[in-house]
Amino acid sequence: MIKHKKTLESYRNIAPPGTLDLLYKLAERLKKRSLLHINSTRLGGGVAEMLHRHIPLFNELGIDTRWEIIEGSPLFYQTTKGFHNALQGQFHPITSQMYEEYTKINQRNSRKIDFSSELVLIHDPQPAALISKKRKKSKWIWRCHIDISRPQRRVWRFLREYVSRYDGAIFSLPSFAQKLDIPQFLIYPSIDPLSDKNKELSQQEINSVLEKYHIPKDKPLIVQVSRFDRFKDPLGVIEAYRIVKEYNDCCLVLAGGSATDDPEGEEVLKQVKDAASKDKDIFILDLPPDSNIEINALQRSASVVLQKSTKEGFGLTVAEAMWKGKPVIGGAVGGITVQIIYGETGFTVNSVEGCAYRIRYLLNNPEVSRRMGEKAKEYTRRNFLITRHLCDYLAMMISVLKL
Amino acid sequence: MEEFTFKGCIEIKELLGKQAADEMKLLEMIEEVPSDSIYYHTHSYFLRHYYIAGPYPNDFANWAAIQVRDRVLGEKLAVVTPWGDKNLEDIRSELMEIIDSHLSETKNISFVVYGQPFYFMKSRIIEVPTGVTVQNLKQLRDALRLIDASAIYNHIFEARLRVRRRKSDFSIWLEDILGRKELAGNIEKIDAYMYSLEGLRQKILQLCEQELRK
Numbered sequence: 001m002i003k004h005k006k007t008l009e010s011y012r013n014i015a016p017p018g019t020l021d022l023l024y025k026l027a028e029r030l031k032k033r034s035l036l037h038i039n040s041t042r043l044g045g046g047v048a049e050m051l052h053r054h055i056p057l058f059n060e061l062g063i064d065t066r067w068e069i070i071e072g073s074p075l076f077y078q079t080t081k082g083f084h085n086a087l088q089g090q091f092h093p094i095t096s097q098m099y100e101e102y103t104k105i106n107q108r109n110s111r112k113i114d115f116s117s118e119l120v121l122i123h124d125p126q127p128a129a130l131i132s133k134k135r136k137k138s139k140w141i142w143r144c145h146i147d148i149s150r151p152q153r154r155v156w157r158f159l160r161e162y163v164s165r166y167d168g169a170i171f172s173l174p175s176f177a178q179k180l181d182i183p184q185f186l187i188y189p190s191i192d193p194l195s196d197k198n199k200e201l202s203q204q205e206i207n208s209v210l211e212k213y214h215i216p217k218d219k220p221l222i223v224q225v226s227r228f229d230r231f232k233d234p235l236g237v238i239e240a241y242r243i244v245k246e247y248n249d250c251c252l253v254l255a256g257g258s259a260t261d262d263p264e265g266e267e268v269l270k271q272v273k274d275a276a277s278k279d280k281d282i283f284i285l286d287l288p289p290d291s292n293i294e295i296n297a298l299q300r301s302a303s304v305v306l307q308k309s310t311k312e313g314f315g316l317t318v319a320e321a322m323w324k325g326k327p328v329i330g331g332a333v334g335g336i337t338v339q340i341i342y343g344e345t346g347f348t349v350n351s352v353e354g355c356a357y358r359i360r361y362l363l364n365n366p367e368v369s370r371r372m373g374e375k376a377k378e379y380t381r382r383n384f385l386i387t388r389h390l391c392d393y394l395a396m397m398i399s400v401l402k403l
Numbered sequence: 404m405e406e407f408t409f410k411g412c413i414e415i416k417e418l419l420g421k422q423a424a425d426e427m428k429l430l431e432m433i434e435e436v437p438s439d440s441i442y443y444h445t446h447s448y449f450l451r452h453y454y455i456a457g458p459y460p461n462d463f464a465n466w467a468a469i470q471v472r473d474r475v476l477g478e479k480l481a482v483v484t485p486w487g488d489k490n491l492e493d494i495r496s497e498l499m500e501i502i503d504s505h506l507s508e509t510k511n512i513s514f515v516v517y518g519q520p521f522y523f524m525k526s527r528i529i530e531v532p533t534g535v536t537v538q539n540l541k542q543l544r545d546a547l548r549l550i551d552a553s554a555i556y557n558h559i560f561e562a563r564l565r566v567r568r569r570k571s572d573f574s575i576w577l578e579d580i581l582g583r584k585e586l587a588g589n590i591e592k593i594d595a596y597m598y599s600l601e602g603l604r605q606k607i608l609q610l611c612e613q614e615l616r617k
Contacts, residue, residue: 016551016552017549017550017551018411018533018549018550018551018552018553018554019551021533021534021551022411022413022531022533022551022553025411025531025532025533025534026413026529026531171418174418174522174524175422175519175520175522176418177418177419177420177522178420179420180420183417184417184418184419184420185415185416185417185418186416186417186418186524187416332517332518337519342469350517383451391413392413392415394413395413395414395415395529396415398529399415399527399529
């Protein structure tokens with residue numbers, strides 16, 4: 001169950017000085033304007049999680065904000081899952097029947113939704129075809145949350161027909177920009193510092209999580225939190241740990257989500273378990289999706305946090321760890337390069353050896369590590385908190401509505 | 404007495420969908436992109452880096468040095484500071500001359516091997532009143548401690564370049580309204596391109612404290 005009783009004022013002493021006042025002033029220009037968000041689910045996934053937090057805050061700011069979802073069929077979801085994979089660069093065949101189902105479901109939903117808002121924000125490809133209901137006076141923006149830096153051309157050509165009719169698009173990274181004749185805005189995603197995954201925890205709460213998983217408290221912890229997915233390179237993390245272990249006694253925690261619905265995930269998890277062999281200092285935790293407190297505690301217990309991805313969308317686990325004052329060593333890909341300022345808030349690396357070297361460096365230089373962690377926290381405060389995200393949305397709305 | 408009204412700002416970042424993977428392409432694109440893009444990659448660099456200044460004070464220099472690993476071009480581009488009487492077209496010309504001259508001195512065109520291409524962006528700044536006004540130096544100092552850092556950017560960088568004021572808003576008010584010519588002059592002497600916004604905040608605060616102690 002998601003709890004959402006935080007008001008904007010709850011963030012006053014967390015956001016940078018002056019941010020909340022700036023947000024209120026910005027919102028004055030949008031008072032009584034109406035905003036409609038549309039996506040494909042209210043539960044599960046990062047977009048729904050974000051909307052649950054954003055919508056009450058938009059309303060608190062005086063913007064009349066609603067949230068609608070579209071309802072699909074199994075074939076529709078199969079199609080949009082295919083779109084998702086194809087747009088992220090994986091080959092995925094889409095039949096003409098699937099394209100037809102996509103259009104049909106969007107048409108059916110368009111008859112049920114009230115589109116009277118001045119600004120309509122459509123999230124991801126699933127409801128993109130609703131653009132056919134755009135009224136002359138309203139402005140429509142397509143918010144793309146996925147990595148479309150190298151999309152499968154046929155799927156993108158199909159989707160572009162709809163996207164090009166919008167008044168603008170929002171992407172999460174510069175590399176996701178497309179050749180489009182509409183304005184393309186850059187808005188980074190964000191973390192909520194008051195959510196269970198990021199809120200302050202007492203030492204007792206942290207200890208209870210470590211005890212629950214039998215993780216020793218007397219050795220430095222190296223932690224990577226991510227799905228068991230090849231692109232997150234968990235096997236590379238184990239290799240790097242083994243190199244470090246020759247010099248420094250430490251433990252490795254690989255904490256990931258449940259892989260039951262992902263056949264490839266299960267395979268990767270098995271490989272990771274095999275690679276860990278019987279090393280008693282490697283902890284592989286296959287956590288259920290609501291393990292937010294556990295993830296929070298593990299990140300807070302870490303001496304070094306890794307996100308050694310070889311391909312990544314934005315990778316918000318980096319900002320989560322940075323918010324907890326941890327230096328992060330991450331693969332030099334996707335949004336990780338935006339979050340980690342090399343040598344300042346952590347290190348980006350390109351190889352197992354590079355990763356191992358930087359882990360050793362941080363373990364042996366605790367003062368450097370502490371200073372980097374402090375900078376990482378401040379950098380996150382400025383750039384990756386929900387308050388900055390809201391400011392960006394309001395600025396975009398002011399620009400699009402020409403206020 | 405005329406008050407000083409703090410105004411913050413927020414940047415709307417737009418992607419141009421254009422990129423360069425080598426230094427020749429970078430040169431071509433610098434010639435072609437709108438001036439708002441030159442602004443984004445030189446000026447508003449400071450707005451995006453409140454605490455941590457990168458190795459060099461503009462995106463072009465950092466890209467050449469870090470992504471292309473051409474430290475020489477990185478260092479040469481780092482000296483382009485959009486200060487003084489330069490407008491965005493002057494800055495564009497200066498960047499182009501440096502890259503052109505660098506390319507004529509090197510046999511091969513350096514390109515990205517392991518790094519990322521240069522993604523061209525542009526920005527628009529929206530001014531936002533903070534609701535904070537001050538009437539004397541003490542109040543200015545107190546407000547400076549707490550104001551959103553974007554107000555520092557707006558009154559120093561934005562005032563000079565886009566609004567084309569001859570000095571920072573702080574210096575104009577201190578000199579014209581409070582008659583504190585020396586303090587205004589000292590603020591003008593700060594090499595703003597050598598500081599992050601937080602560093603700049605501290606530097607101005609330090610000068611105000613010195614003046615108040617007199």
